[in-house]
Amino acid sequence: xxxxxxxxxxxxxxxxxxxxxxxxxxxxxxxxxxxxxxxxxxxxxxxxxxxxxxxxxxxxxxxxxxxxxxxxxxxxxxxxxx
Amino acid sequence: xxxxxxxxxxxxxxxxxxxxxxxxxxxxxxxxxxxxxxxxxxxxxxxxxxxxxxxxxxxxxxxxxxxxxxxxxxxxxxxxxxxxxxxxxxxxxxxxxxxxxxxxxxxxxxxxxxxxxxxxxxxxxxxxxxxxxxxxxxxxxxxxxxxxxxxxxxxxxxxxxxxxxxxxxxxxxxxxxxxxxxxxxxxxxxxxxxxxxxxxxxxxxxxxxxxxxxxxxxxxxxxxxxxxxxxxxxxxxxxxxxxxxxxxxxxxxxxxxxxxxxxxxxxxxxxxxxxxxxxxxxxxxxxxxxxxxxxxxxxxxxxxxxxxxxxxxxxxxxxxxxxxxxxxxxxxxxxxxxxxxxxxxxxxxxxxxxxxxxxxxxxxxxxxxxxxxxxxxxxxxxxxxxxxxxxxxxxxxxxxxxxxxxxxxxxxxxxxxxxxxxxxxxxxxxxxxxxxxxxxxxxxxxxxxxxxxxxxxxxxxxxxxxxxxxxxxxxxxxxxxxxxxxxxxxxxxxxxxxxxxxxxxxxxxxxxxxxxxxxxxxxxxxxxxxxxxxxxxxxxxxxxxxxxxxxxxxxxxxxxxxxxxxxxxxxxxxxxxxxxxxxxxxxxxxxxxxxxxxxxxxxxxxxxxxxxxxxxxxxxxxxxxxxxxxxxxxxxxxxxxxxxxxxxxxxxx
Ligand SMILES: Nc1nc2c(ncn2[C@@H]2O[C@H](COP(=O)(O)OP(=O)(O)OP(=O)(O)O)[C@@H](O)[C@H]2O)c(=O)[nH]1
Ligand SMILES: [Mg+2]
Numbered sequence: 001x002x003x004x005x006x007x008x009x010x011x012x013x014x015x016x017x018x019x020x021x022x023x024x025x026x027x028x029x030x031x032x033x034x035x036x037x038x039x040x041x042x043x044x045x046x047x048x049x050x051x052x053x054x055x056x057x058x059x060x061x062x063x064x065x066x067x068x069x070x071x072x073x074x075x076x077x078x079x080x081x082x
Numbered sequence: 083x084x085x086x087x088x089x090x091x092x093x094x095x096x097x098x099x100x101x102x103x104x105x106x107x108x109x110x111x112x113x114x115x116x117x118x119x120x121x122x123x124x125x126x127x128x129x130x131x132x133x134x135x136x137x138x139x140x141x142x143x144x145x146x147x148x149x150x151x152x153x154x155x156x157x158x159x160x161x162x163x164x165x166x167x168x169x170x171x172x173x174x175x176x177x178x179x180x181x182x183x184x185x186x187x188x189x190x191x192x193x194x195x196x197x198x199x200x201x202x203x204x205x206x207x208x209x210x211x212x213x214x215x216x217x218x219x220x221x222x223x224x225x226x227x228x229x230x231x232x233x234x235x236x237x238x239x240x241x242x243x244x245x246x247x248x249x250x251x252x253x254x255x256x257x258x259x260x261x262x263x264x265x266x267x268x269x270x271x272x273x274x275x276x277x278x279x280x281x282x283x284x285x286x287x288x289x290x291x292x293x294x295x296x297x298x299x300x301x302x303x304x305x306x307x308x309x310x311x312x313x314x315x316x317x318x319x320x321x322x323x324x325x326x327x328x329x330x331x332x333x334x335x336x337x338x339x340x341x342x343x344x345x346x347x348x349x350x351x352x353x354x355x356x357x358x359x360x361x362x363x364x365x366x367x368x369x370x371x372x373x374x375x376x377x378x379x380x381x382x383x384x385x386x387x388x389x390x391x392x393x394x395x396x397x398x399x400x401x402x403x404x405x406x407x408x409x410x411x412x413x414x415x416x417x418x419x420x421x422x423x424x425x426x427x428x429x430x431x432x433x434x435x436x437x438x439x440x441x442x443x444x445x446x447x448x449x450x451x452x453x454x455x456x457x458x459x460x461x462x463x464x465x466x467x468x469x470x471x472x473x474x475x476x477x478x479x480x481x482x483x484x485x486x487x488x489x490x491x492x493x494x495x496x497x498x499x500x501x502x503x504x505x506x507x508x509x510x511x512x513x514x515x516x517x518x519x520x521x522x523x524x525x526x527x528x529x530x531x532x533x534x535x536x537x538x539x540x541x542x543x544x545x546x547x548x549x550x551x552x553x554x555x556x557x558x559x560x561x562x563x564x565x566x567x568x569x570x571x572x573x574x575x576x577x578x579x580x581x582x583x584x585x586x587x588x589x590x591x592x593x594x595x596x597x598x599x600x601x602x603x604x605x606x607x608x609x610x611x612x613x614x615x616x617x618x619x620x621x622x623x624x625x626x627x628x629x630x631x632x633x634x635x636x637x638x639x640x641x642x643x644x645x646x647x648x649x650x651x652x653x654x655x656x657x658x659x660x661x662x663x664x665x666x667x668x669x670x671x672x673x674x675x676x677x678x679x680x681x682x683x684x685x686x687x688x689x690x691x692x693x694x695x696x697x698x699x700x701x702x703x704x705x706x707x708x709x710x711x712x713x714x715x716x717x718x719x720x721x722x723x724x725x726x727x728x729x730x731x732x733x734x735x
Contacts, residue, residue: 028346029160030579031195045382046477049486049576056354057192058223060582062473062486064575 001075003040003050003068011039011055012073027067031059037076102143104152104180105258107213108172109187110199111135111158112581114215117245117590118187119155122146122255125593127155128501131466131584132490134158134508137168139175146255154181161346162202163308166510176208177310183262184210185254190227190242191219191582194350194357200236201349204268205302207295211257212240213250219582224365232360237269246587270298273348280305280333284326289319305330306345372583379467385474394548400454401539401547407450408536412672415442429622436618436667440611443663444603448610451532452602453595459497460594464586468493469578476576482559483566485509485573488518492558495525497598499699503706513571519707520565520715523695524558524722526551529658530691536662537687541675554691561722606657613653613660617667620649626668640724641685642731644669644678654690656697661690681734685727693723 006012014036017027031054032038041051041060049062063071107115111133119127123142128135140155156175157168164170176184186203188196203210212233220227233240239257243250272278284301292300303311304326316323334341378384419438423431462468468490476486487509495502499522506518526534539547620626626649630637633648646668654661665686669677678686694716695703703712 025163025343025346026165026577028343028350029165029198030577031192033347033350042380043382044380044473044477045386046481048475048477048480049473051380051473051580057194059192059195060580062469062476062576062578062580064476064486064577067575067577 001073003038003052003063003071003073004065006040006073008040008042010075011037012075013037015072015074017071027063027071030061031057032061032063032071038073102150102152103182103259103262104154105255105262106139106154106156106175106181106184107187108156108176108184108199108203108210109158109213109215110160110189110196112579113158113187113189113196114243114245115158115187116140116155118185118213118215118243118251118254119153120590120593121245121248121251123153125590125597128463129590129594130463130468131581132463132469133579133581134166134168134487134490134505135463137171137504137507139171146252149259151255151259159199161199162206163306167507167515173310176206179208181208183258183265184208185213185258186210186238187213187215189216189219190214191216191223191225193220193225193227193361194353197353197356198346198349201271201352204236204238204270206299207265207267209261209265210238210268211254211261212236212238213243213245213254214240215243215245217242217249218244218247219584220361224363225361226364227361229360232356235269235356235360237266246584246590271349271352273345273352276333276336277305277344277348280329283329287322287325287329288315289322291318301326302345305333307341375583376470380470380474382474385470389471389474393551396454396458397535397547397551398544400451400458401535401544404450404454404535405540408446411446411450412442415439415446416672418442429619432618432622433615436615437611439618439663439667440607440614443614443659443666444607444610447536447662448529448532448602448606448659449599451535452528453599455497455528455531456595456598457591459494460591460598461586463494464584464591464594466581466583469580472576472578473580479562480573482563483569483573484517484521484562485511485514486576487578488514488521491518492522492525495522495527496531497528499523499525499527499695500702503699503702506706511571511574513569514573516569516707516711517562517566519703520711520718521558521562523699523703523715523719524554524561524692526554526691527658529696532659533662533690534687537674537683541680541683550687550691553688557692557722557726561718565718606659609657610660610663613656614663614667617649617653617664621667640731641689641727642734643682643686647686651689651693654696655694658690658696679734681731685731685734688730689723689727691723692719692726694720 014032014034016034037055039053039055041053043050047065049064050068052061052063107119109115116127116129116136123144126142127140136155136157142153144151144153156172159169159172162173164173186200188200214229229240229242239261241250241254241257243254281301284304285297288297288300300311300315304315312323330341334344337344339347378388415438419435422434422438426434471493472486472489475489479486479489491502491505494505502522503519506515509515509518534547534550538550629652630645630648634645637643637648638645647665650661650664650668653664666672671677674683700712700716703715
């Protein structure tokens with residue numbers, strides 16, 4: 001599952017930012033890393049970017065669709081259970 | 083002037099010497115460096131609530147307490163590994179080591195992200211003190227930070243600040259001065275064993291030509307894949323570099339990481355731990371009105387509608403207020419001009435008339451329309467709406483081959499095209515920068531807004547003003563589409579931080595508006611006056627007639643305009659406001675509709691809106707994209723203007 005498939009405001013965990021070296025560095029410098037809990041806040045019109053919220057800092061990052069499609073995530077089941 | 087003051091003045095020229103300590107603000111984008119700088123030096127560096135406000139450094143002398151310091155505001159950088167041109171400015175500046183100490187600015191409201199840069203700085207041997215800024219935003223989020231503990235863990239002074247209110251700014255300078263005079267090495271981050279061992283082995287390999295204090299930093303940098311440092315090490319000793327690269331490769335393979343990700347991941351982990359250790363959540367964050375505002379402002383449908391309504395409202399306001407003010411101020415100047423021209427016949431009278439026209443024009447025509455616009459731009463920049471506009475428009479902009487981030491400079495272009503063109507530097511790819519620079523001159527800047535409001539607004543009403551802006555946007559988009567199909571490549575995907583809304587204190591908005599008004603008064607107003615006098619002299623000598631008849635085939639035959647506008651268009655190349663003042667002067671009246679037909683007025687405004695960017699814009703373009711592209715840009719706008727104006731003129735024939 002990638003960030004594109006996540007419904008809004010559902011917290012998910014970033015598994016891997018598998019989109020090439022340069023890109024993962026750029027995402028990391030803005031605060032999105034593998035292992036972070038993030039959620040999709042909203043989507044822009046005209047197949048524009050999506051707004052990603054990093055739960056730990058509360059930072060909001062706009063991520064283009066293509067890039068978002070290469071960020072794989074998983075739902076936080078164990079979090080719901082606990 | 084007292085003798086003592088002269089003494090200080092005389093000291094200034096040789097102040098490049100070492101006696102005045104130099105401090106530089108370094109930090110991630112949008113953490114408040116320029117605001118801190120301005121709090122100490124007076125408003126000199128532009129501020130804005132978005133990434134990449136500053137793309138160049140700004141320098142100033144300031145007196146803090148009773149000491150004089152030289153301050154540098156640098157562009158924001160997420161890490162010491164630059165990813166765009168603005169960031170590279172900072173990195174080069176740091177490499178040249180021109181500062182006695184750095185003031186590292188951290189954003190307390192996103193502490194863990196900010197700390198990653200602090201950890202990188204700790205690897206260097208540059209002395210630094212930390213300004214922990216945005217403490218008010220952190221408090222709003224319900225976070226309390228143990229400043230002492232943070233300082234102890236990093237081994238450098240940490241001063242909490244709120245730059246917009248000036249809190250803590252003096253203390254942070256004294257701390258920085260203290261570390262400048264007695265440098266302390268920050269506590270270097272401890273990575274895991276393998277990484278630390280790799281650093282040690284590379285350090286041992288490094289050639290002897292390096293300063294001892296630089297060795298560790300260089301080792302870390304080589305392991306991180308820093309091209310500059312690799313080149314420097316390689317030039318000193320090729321084999322050493324090869325061996326170091328082997329170590330780097332092994333380290334990455336061992337961890338199963340991409341080679342350039344090892345340090346980033348480690349620093350991230352250390353930063354998160356450190357941030358958790360020093361901060362605690364003292365209460366639930368207030369989910370403020372500001373957040374809720376976004377559900378409208380960033381809504382896919384309501385967002386653009388709300389933005390449009392707000393803009394239309396704004397233009398209506400500046401149109402009515404500006405129009406009323408303008409009328410009030412213009413009348414006495416007009417009487418004065420006529421009276422003077424009547425009293426002094428001949429050249430003297432002509433010069434007086436030109437002088438009064440220029441003075442009055444600047445005051446009565448330009449300022450009333452300009453001030454509200456400057457105020458809106460200042461507010462728009464500091465509130466944080468611009469990155470949201472970029473988010474909303476990215477999808478559409480991609481369709482015309484542009485990058486969403488270019489929305490930020492392009493919107494700033496409504497104030498003035500020059501900062502828009504320079505601001506394009508914040509875009510990562512060369513192609514996106516080029517396109518932004520080429521489209522910027524099509525944006526109706528404040529000077530052209532003055533022309534639109536004073537001609538279209540006054541004679542056709544507000545509806546038409548809005549129609550003009552829509553036309554302007556459509557044309558800019560069309561041109562964007564056209565050029566982008568000639569420049570190979572596709573725009574990068576958008577990746578940008580959307581900061582929280584921030585409400586700037588009135589004082590800082592006022593300071594910014596005053597800064598820009600003053601620059602209008604000091605540079606544009608004199609130009610208007612000089613041009614006005616020049617025009618009067620040309621008229622007196624009958625040269626304007628020669629220029630007009632030379633341009634006649636174009637103005638009269640092609641565009642169906644009165645011959646008298648020819649000379650105004652020539653002046654307009656210097657400043658677009660001039661077309662308006664010169665038009666009034668050339669026609670001998672401000673009631674343009676008595677001399678020109680509605681279609682002629684429309685044709686004139688359409689042409690002025692798009693033809694050749696003003697001199698300042700052209701010069702800036704040359705600096706940013708070179709002669710060739712600037713030439714293309716000028717040709718492009720001239721032809722677009724001619725074609726559109728011609729089409730409009732057809733309506734009257
Ligand atoms: N609430 C709050 N806002 C601040 C503070 N300091 C700065 N700001 C606001 O934050 C925004 C960013 O400030 P700038 O000074 O432009 O940031 P910068 O670090 O120079 O940014 P770049 O030049 O893009 O790297 C502006 O809108 C400021 O008004 C602060 O302490 N508290
Ligand atoms: Mg700045």
